[in-house]
Amino acid sequence: MDGIKVLLFGAAADRAGTRETVIPAGNTTLDELWPVLAERHPDLSPMRDTLAFAVNGEYARGDARVSPGDEVAVLPPVSGG
Amino acid sequence: MFDIIEGPIDVAALISAAQRPDCGAISTFVGTTRVDENNGVSVEYLEYEAYRPMADRKLEEIGAEIERRWDVREVSIVHRIGRVDPVEASVAIVVASPRRGPAFEASRYAIERIKQVVPIWKREVWSDGYFWIGSQVGTRERANPT
Numbered sequence: 001m002d003g004i005k006v007l008l009f010g011a012a013a014d015r016a017g018t019r020e021t022v023i024p025a026g027n028t029t030l031d032e033l034w035p036v037l038a039e040r041h042p043d044l045s046p047m048r049d050t051l052a053f054a055v056n057g058e059y060a061r062g063d064a065r066v067s068p069g070d071e072v073a074v075l076p077p078v079s080g081g
Numbered sequence: 082m083f084d085i086i087e088g089p090i091d092v093a094a095l096i097s098a099a100q101r102p103d104c105g106a107i108s109t110f111v112g113t114t115r116v117d118e119n120n121g122v123s124v125e126y127l128e129y130e131a132y133r134p135m136a137d138r139k140l141e142e143i144g145a146e147i148e149r150r151w152d153v154r155e156v157s158i159v160h161r162i163g164r165v166d167p168v169e170a171s172v173a174i175v176v177a178s179p180r181r182g183p184a185f186e187a188s189r190y191a192i193e194r195i196k197q198v199v200p201i202w203k204r205e206v207w208s209d210g211y212f213w214i215g216s217q218v219g220t221r222e223r224a225n226p227t
Contacts, residue, residue, distance in 0.1 A: 009132050010204070010216065011219075014219070015218060047218070050216060057134065057138065073200070076213065077215035078202060079214035080131075080172065080199050080201030081201075
């Protein structure tokens with residue numbers, strides 16, 4: 001499967017109306033991926049400053065590289081416990 | 082033992098498993114569903130979800146952090162996901178140590194770290210709607226965490 005798999009959780013899944021989407025992108029970064037995701041799911045935009053991201057299951061910063069086949073997760077503020 | 086489960090947490094079994102002859106203290110923290118009330122409406126239940134397996138790994142990392150900082154001989158953290166009704170346990174932390182100080186401190190550390198780094202989220206479901214804790218997103222008109 002080509003593209004970057006994006007998983008959404010909690011309030012982000014709620015806002016986006018989906019838990020998973022695939023973005024047809026090549027080699028890129030999280031910061032570059034975000035506008036594509038936000039365009040598809042405009043209700044996510046107001047949450048931007050609260051979100052963290054993971055790449056392949058580990059927290060990652062905006063300049064982290066992502067490539068087709070990677071799994072990106074959109075993580076609202078965690079609230080376990 | 083580190084686990085994320087659907088269904089009730091067997092706290093007694095976790096405590097039993099932590100009993101050791103070289104430990105004089107077992108500290109247990111249990112987080113439970115509290116029924117908040119506000120203007121005549123109340124919390125009916127909580128609903129948790131996790132990003133697995135990242136959440137499992139983060140629980141294990143917290144255990145490793147604890148073992149580096151304190152003299153503990155057993156650390157168990159079990160978090161429940163799915164619907165958790167009032168008074169039921171959403172998380173249980175059991176720490177065994179030769180002495181009480183490290184046991185208390187480590188269990189406190191564990192719950193604070195869970196709330197910082199483990200990708201688990203909870204939604205409060207009220208009689209008039211829901212909202213996601215920490216995100217101000219939901220269907221309640223007065224979505225204010227207090």
